[in-house]
Amino acid sequence: MNIKYFRWIKIIIIVFVLSSCATAPQKIFHPQALPKHQKWVMVDNIPVVYTEQGDGDAVLILAAYPLGVEAWGELAGFLSKSFRVIVAEPPYLSEPDAFGEDKSSEHLLLVYRSFVRKLDLKEVHVVGAGEGGGLAVAFGHHFPEHIKTAISINGFEGLTWSAKTKEMLDDIYSSEQEKITNLLAAGSLRYKQDSAFRDRITGTLELLPDKEKVKALQNRKADLIQDINSLYIPAMIEYIDFPILMIRSDHDAILPENYAEYAHNRIRGVKYQSLQNSGHFAFLDKPQETAEIIRAFIQK
Numbered sequence: 001m002n003i004k005y006f007r008w009i010k011i012i013i014i015v016f017v018l019s020s021c022a023t024a025p026q027k028i029f030h031p032q033a034l035p036k037h038q039k040w041v042m043v044d045n046i047p048v049v050y051t052e053q054g055d056g057d058a059v060l061i062l063a064a065y066p067l068g069v070e071a072w073g074e075l076a077g078f079l080s081k082s083f084r085v086i087v088a089e090p091p092y093l094s095e096p097d098a099f100g101e102d103k104s105s106e107h108l109l110l111v112y113r114s115f116v117r118k119l120d121l122k123e124v125h126v127v128g129a130g131e132g133g134g135l136a137v138a139f140g141h142h143f144p145e146h147i148k149t150a151i152s153i154n155g156f157e158g159l160t161w162s163a164k165t166k167e168m169l170d171d172i173y174s175s176e177q178e179k180i181t182n183l184l185a186a187g188s189l190r191y192k193q194d195s196a197f198r199d200r201i202t203g204t205l206e207l208l209p210d211k212e213k214v215k216a217l218q219n220r221k222a223d224l225i226q227d228i229n230s231l232y233i234p235a236m237i238e239y240i241d242f243p244i245l246m247i248r249s250d251h252d253a254i255l256p257e258n259y260a261e262y263a264h265n266r267i268r269g270v271k272y273q274s275l276q277n278s279g280h281f282a283f284l285d286k287p288q289e290t291a292e293i294i295r296a297f298i299q300k
Contacts, residue, residue: 028210029095038069043091043114046098050088050115054080057148057298060116060124061087062132062139065173065217066180067281068093070204075283078291083125083298088115093206096216103220105135105227106142113143122146125298129153129283130255131172131224134233137244137267141236149243151294154252154280157237157267161228168254173221175208187254187280201284237266244270245297247282247290254280271297 029047031040040049051069059079063069069087076085091111092099099111112135116124125148128136133155140147171183184191184201191198208214227233244267264272273293278285 028097028212040094041115041118043111043118046091046111047094048088048091048111048115049094050086051076052084052086053077054082054084056083058121058124059083059085059294059298060112060121060126061085062112062126062128062135063087063089064128064130064132064135065090065093065220066183066206067201067284068204068206071201072283073204074287075291078288079294082295086119088112089206090220092216092220093208093213096212099216101219102223103216104223105138105232109135109139109142112139113146116143116146123148125149125151127151127153127294128155129281131156133157133246137240138233138236140242140244141240144242147242149245149298151245151247151297153247153282153290154249154255155246156228156255157233157246161225165228166225169221169225173217173224175214175217177205177207180205180207183254184281187252188284189251189277189279190285191279191281197284240267241269243297245273245294246270247273247275247293249275249278249280249282249285251278252280273297 031047034040034049038049038051040047042048049069051073053076061072061076063072068089072087076087079085090108092103100107123146126136126139128134128151130153133152134157136150136152137155137157140150171179174180174183181202184198188201191201208217246264246267264270275282275286275289275293278289283290
């Protein structure tokens with residue numbers, strides 16, 4: 001073979017490599033950009049961002065969009081005086097391509113189970129608010145070998161589909177600053193009343209300027225709507241037999257009381273606790289009181 005032939009082969013290879021790089025999906029997750037106190041671990045080829053503090057029984061908090069791990073800082077700090085507190089973010093926020101097209105609750109729970117095993121946790125107390133509250137209950141149902149208790153703060157356990165549900169999810173799963181701030185104003189008395197707190201919590205929002213992250217968020221909303229339509233969480237309620245604490249706020253404007261009635265009446269052994277002067281995001285409004293309720297429930 002002559003030199004000219006080899007030169008053409010070399011050119012073809014270079015063009016192929018460059019075109020492959022141009023079309024390959026760009027990774028969005030940059031662990032070096034995380035604050036020092038935030039950690040991450042690769043689970044099933046998916047990066048999961050989390051924080052961890054304290055010692056003792058493991059308490060896993062499932063953060064839900066639009067409030068990431070930082071928004072749970074106060075509650076986690078109070079709980080960490082008695083427990084090892086781990087706050088995990090939904091993995092599709094870190095790397096939407098790695099999480100794939102399936103953003104269903106079932107897939108999300110499978111990743112959280114792998115996360116628990118990756119951290120070598122045997123049994124956990126699982127906590128969540130809103131969507132995360134429903135997932136906390138569902139985690140215990142699917143993985144009884146890993147559950148100690150589930151704590152749901154104004155959760156979606158008994159949610160049924162309606163026009164009001166769609167309107168609520170449209171606001172929750174928006175990537176627009178205005179809609180998210182309106183959601184927080186409706187869901188938190190403290191956010192509405194305290195300007196210093198409002199400024200601080202705004203910095204913890206998971207805003208999504210990247211188009212791939214926005215797409216992942218919309219896929220999650222579509223899959224969650226499908227889950228709600230199929231009664232994914234309510235259908236399992238009668239088969240739950242582990243301890244559950246349901247915290248309900250007296251000023252929850254996002255998830256009215258009737259949404260919780262189905263779960264309240266049918267989960268065996270459920271403890272039902274009311275929290276005064278707090279909105280949907282009770283862990284923001286009353287972090288110390290919420291922590292005390294959770295601590296008393298777990299230790300009992």
